[in-house]
Amino acid sequence: MEDNVVPAGPVARPGDAPAGDGTYSTAGTSETMRTDPLERLRTAAAAREAAGLRRALRPRTPTHDGLIDVASNDYLGLSRDPRLIEAAVAAVRRWGAGSTGSRLVTGSTRLHAELEERLAAFARAPRALVFSSGYLANLAAVATLGAGGLVVSDEGNHASIIDACRLSRARVAVTPHNDPAAVGKALAAREEEHAVVVTDAVFSVDGDLAPIAELHEVASRHGALLIVDEAHSLGVVGEDGRGAVHAAGLADAPDIVRTVTLSKSLGAQGGAVLGAPEIVDTLVDTGRAFIFDTGLAPASVASALAALDIVSGHPDLPGRARGNAVALARAVRERGLPTLEPAAAVVRVVLGPPDAALAAAAVFAEHGVRAGCFRPPSVPSGRSCLRLTARANLSSDDLAVIGRALTAVAEMKVSV
Template identity: 40%
Template sequence: MDGFAARIRASLQQRHEANLYRQRLTLGSAQGPLVALDGREYLNFCSNDYLGLANHPRVIEALCAGARQYGAGSGASHLVCGHSEPHQQLEIALAELTGRQRALLFSSGYAANCGALTALLKSGDHVFEDRLNHASLLDGGRFSGARFRRFAHNDPADLARKMATAGGNRLVVVDGVFSMDGDCAPLQPLAALCQRESAWLMVDDAHGIGVLGESGAGSVAAAGLDSVQVPVLMATLGKALGTAGAFVAGDGELIEYLIQEARQYIYTTAIPPAVAAATLASLALLREEGWRREHLAALIARFRQGAGELGLPLMPSTTAIQPLPVEDAARATALSERLRRRGLLIGAIRPPTVPTSRLRITLTAAHSMAQVEQLLEVLAAEWVARQ
């Protein structure tokens, strides 16, 4: 056996033995609180469709209308001939939502983070990242060639100690809402520290945009911060907004610089114009239907109350992401499988994605209070009864 084949086989075998093997689900239905899998209906608590917009009739119709007018694909990168009117309208709308001068669309959150970080940072610069940042932020920092340092999770004091020994251009990078723990970054003290140190702050708000803040503008707006305090804001469109893609928002010079320098923007085919049209419909629903955020908040509060009554050791999250720690990967996998047999889809998240295994329970505005009660009832049977 040649070296590559041997490496591949050994890696796969090791993952199986450690209960870390990843497997895909193949759904036979649209996203929603109820989904079809292998001919059976399941109550879905592992989707990031936080506002329940991925299958909304207005979003679907906007997608179809966009496809009828602009076709199924964009045909080229934004800088060749792939930038269409819906792209332009969406960038303007996203800039308005986030209170920034301009926004720039990317094909994915991974591309947006790597593109922004590798364009902004150069050799000799310093980038400081929260230890629990998303993999795309960590990779972008490493790829950039800058001096890369991680600080203790949500610990501005540790960040300050590390920044004290670094000169030159300094960029601090955090998630607004951490995707696996569900907690929020302490953005106000981080922003104040960056202001004192003449450093820039970049926030990845993939899990905050659309959900947090009075208008759904995200965690930065919820913290009362502006574009001066947070010069670089990234967020995705495929979670609360229910479509696909991502964007970076900032002042006009930053966006123009990324257009010229971000390789993940320059050398990638633009998202289909129809997807941009669908996202414009999502943004309209975000403005018109504030009840979605209110209902989601009520579901989160009820779930946490019920979990507390059951003695479930939830992590301290007030967002739609409600992680339930499990001591090892084997038990997390087994518990996820038992819940599936009882009709619930809840993913088991294991190392190396997270330092400790957990069930990642996510709530959406499309869930009903009765479905949350059903979730608590099944967890009581499958978790509490086995303690």
């Protein structure tokens, strides 16, 4: 009998005693055993505990809790900017707490339309379509545009892209990290009529930049669309923060689709797809993650608009975030810890096993610094790491404290 075939038999009733191994036996009979569904989950949780892979939700304090934050994605330090907060409050008073429905029914306000225009103008894209998260923007873009064809996806892509590939039901070719030649081979060998290539612009954990110009060249040559996720590059990459596609001189390429999140450098919440009118029309008509989701709340839309005002008026902000990232990476390297040259605000420090990353995060906390701690499944096995994010508003005192924490981690690493 195959393992997954459950033998027919009576169902355990409430009151039947669970056996110690998580199965139930019906009282006084030798009838069929069934697995206690929660026991199965407890067993799996115990295994994760033993492997150092349990996660805990730690509510943060509403304002400054005394810790230096290099864990959040608030790259420009805008999430608590009074202008974003006031814009959100005014939008709630005017439009209500929620958007009340799908974008196609009652969930679109004048604010949504304005944000779409402003995002497109900022990134120099033809059109934009706002989603309630960056995750859903990726689901819609990749699953809708890839459906029925070939999706070529970098092995380092974000989980939302991996999930979108699965949802697309397309054939998916996963290519080695940042390898345009491998992308070309996958495209050349395809039997499917259409194809999309998808990549993070700045990879979310390693912080390195995709070879966007080369990927675009290869995708164009093979008649494929290129989807670039600008979650970690919008507001940070390029002199004016217009993102990696713009910095590569490709903002007007009709066969590039960009996805963005409003929750990182823009300090708000939500996401968007940027691209040609044909792309936006297709997503409005057929993008399930767009159609069957409640529109982004007006407060978030208004905050994102206020953030765009600030970024446009302060072109120094992206450079400050990137400068602090370079300083962080230098501090990491000076202590003999491995890191890459950051392309944007993300600096990762690989420590290996999950316990080493947890211990390093604890050392940071002892020094008054909140650092991101990434373990499988967020990173491949054996590559647990600290993920440090630079903010435009990190001070030199903050950087000095982080330097001391890094020294302590480097000393600890010897004994791990």
